Amino acid sequence: MSGQCPIHKKPHPLLKCRAFLSMPLEERKACLMENRLCFRCMATSDHVARNCKVSVKCAECGSVRHNTALHVDQAFFRDTQVTKGDNGGEQNSSSVTSKCTEICGDNLGGRSCSKVCQVKVYTQRKEHEAIKVYAVLDEQSNRSLAKPQLFDALGITSTTTPYTLRTCSGIMETAGRRANNLMISSIDDKVKFHLPALIECEMIPDDRQEIPTPDIANHFSHLKPIANKIPPVDPQVQILLLLGRDVLRAHKVREHINGPHDAPYAQRLDLGWVIVGRSVFGHIPPTKHHNVFKTSVYSNGRTSLMEPCSNMIQVKERLTRVRRVA
Template sequence: MEIESAKVDGYLPGLSYLDTARGINPIVQKLPFNLQEKWLSHGAAYKERYDVLFPPFEVLVDFISQQARIMNDPRFNFSTQTDSLYKTDKANWKPSKAREVSVNKINVSSPVHLDTDKDERKAEDAERLCPIHKRPHLLRKCRSFREKPLEERFAFLKEKKNCFKCCLATTHTAKNCRILTKCSECGSEKHISALHPGPAPRAQEAVTLPHHGREEASTPPTEVEAHCTEVCRGDLSNKSCSKISLAKVYPKGQPKKAMKVYVFLDEQSNRSLPRSEFFDAFKENAPASPYTLRTCSGVTEIIGRKASGYQIESVDGKVILSLPSLLECNNIPDNRAEIPTPSAAFHHSHLKPIAPFIPELESDVPIMILLGRDIIRVHKVHNQVNGPHDAPYAQKLDLG
């Protein structure tokens, strides 16, 4: 699917080779034999239906994705119980001159410990989908479940008829649960971490992209991460350039109201954040709501307005993009000395050819907006100039 996305973008024309039999067949040969046979029927039917020489690569991607969904659906996991259901003890049989031997069948069962990879995989297979998000992560690992008050967590388990001890199964109760539990927060063996009293340890949360086990970010309070990303360092004294581009912003379909701004591109932030001046300039008077801003300096509770329905345009007018929902924040980087300039590029021989494409510094234009991962296209690199080791580099993005 990643290769198909790169192929659709059009920046790697050599990937068109995958639309031929020579490109696809080596991939098909790596599939299990039963899937090779299914692909043979699927591809032949596609050829006949659309009257083409060979199915394109996207057809193979859709086929494999569909088969993967089928194979990973726990509802179609048919586990055979032949040994336990259909095997019966044979009637006693003894030869005429043989000694009688009695054998008692002994069943040995040992508790399951969730800290072992093998047993954890078995438990995950049994309860693969989170009942909150209907996504493939365990309830005991669900961030949203952990952030609920303890009373709500127990009420939810009672409603879903989940085990109060392990949170995994609906087939047994806490009284009959044989799973060994241990809380990673307090070390108690009487409950798991998901049922630890008190608030979730935010400092230990890891940010993943784009989902936490395909779990979407929880609704209010919104958590926003903002970090300053330094991308090039040249030989100029005390000169450090960041990903800051000059652009125009205006309400959707109203370019006459455009305002020039510098935008800070930060792929480490999960939200796009404009300053208060942005809301004032466009007379956005939406009611403010609280959210949590988490940076390397700590966690801060902030109240900010929201705005939507805006577009951003590159200074050359070649690219116009719709902005995501914007959240008011004045804690974004505002170091104008880090704005890239043509003179900074001229100090490096490998960057001189691109210097004319960098706008001159406009002293009256503020750094107004931080663009995060919620507008992923502006972070994609279309071209790059590297130069020697330890030398600054330049990247061509949609905004310059």
């Protein structure tokens, strides 16, 4: 199959195939493996790379051990020009460009998505007063928490009770309201179920950069089929809820899309589809400045220059005794 493109079955080599060059590196490797093509010349299945006699040289780093198409930095392919008449039957196009800037914004390291869903929360028998919020699904937390804004929006006026909050950054004594008899539903109202008692907590992770978007799904071929199942980010909806292990149904995976090793993966939960992983491939530019502003102290007394992880949350309620008067 020398010179034959295994993707289009046309007489153009892979090095001139726009579809192949636009793939992430892991998908290009997978394509070569599936078609048993030589990783060196990428033109035949008659031999493997260690027996390949073809002279190759990477145009990016000058290496003679791999082809340019397998160089880890994709900057070369963002501006690769494909000339007319050299496409072996593919539709003509002037260039292949990367959309990474659009989905990553100013974050040079790319967006790192986590399990965040847009949901509706309401009190029983008051579904018409449902509040839209983003919920963080965190199996590292033993209790479900909600920010004060959600308590206020639902009109919950219960008295505050003390509890102990333990995170990677330490242990603190705090207090908050309790909310019972609440319901949660997916944004399309197809799934509804009861929530356990929510505890008021201000320290819920609220990084909006971690919210999955349709653009991120469209950026990866294996996630494109679910792009229309992920709602666009609503700037009016806040991250006000954290669902811990006390609501196991929310964490059950109903469907799973894996993809290449280093690519983001997707899961269908009862509350909707989520994407987990970093949304950028290729070379990540190094930062020019590194500053240390403080030394952190972990709960065991160990000091560190690294910022403690705030995503592990353990809650221990403190029960108060009530004296009865006979």
